[in-house]
Amino acid sequence: MEEFISQLYPFSKFHMSKKCKACNNEAEENEEFCELHKLAYLNIVKAYEEWKKAYGEISFNEFLRKIVEAKESGEAVKEIAFYIMKNNFKVKKE
Numbered sequence: 001m002e003e004f005i006s007q008l009y010p011f012s013k014f015h016m017s018k019k020c021k022a023c024n025n026e027a028e029e030n031e032e033f034c035e036l037h038k039l040a041y042l043n044i045v046k047a048y049e050e051w052k053k054a055y056g057e058i059s060f061n062e063f064l065r066k067i068v069e070a071k072e073s074g075e076a077v078k079e080i081a082f083y084i085m086k087n088n089f090k091v092k093k094e
Contacts (some may be wrong), residue, residue, distance in 0.1 A: 004047050005054050010074050014025060015045060018031070019036055020032075020033045020034035020085045021033060021037075021083060021087075022034070022037040022076075022080055023036075023037060023079065029084050033080070036076050037076055037079065037080055038074040039076070040074070040077045040079070040080045043077060044064075044067065044077060044080060044084075045091055047063075047067075051063055055062065056081040060091065064084060065085075067081045068082065069082050
């Protein structure tokens, strides 16, 4: 039935997919980001906890700035860091 409706109304809710908040690619259902950016996000959250243990207290925004400045950071990680800073995105521990 959904397929039939999406053929009749191609822009209906049945045909629309959820978009990644960082890059506008298709995101999985009930997810904020595409697969690549979700992995980058999870890596940032995990790395932040590890940094705090290793280097002492550092604010999350300062940590994000360091990620963006680091030449070793991948493009997807930098995109997520920028997105979080720009949108005051509330970090959820997975």
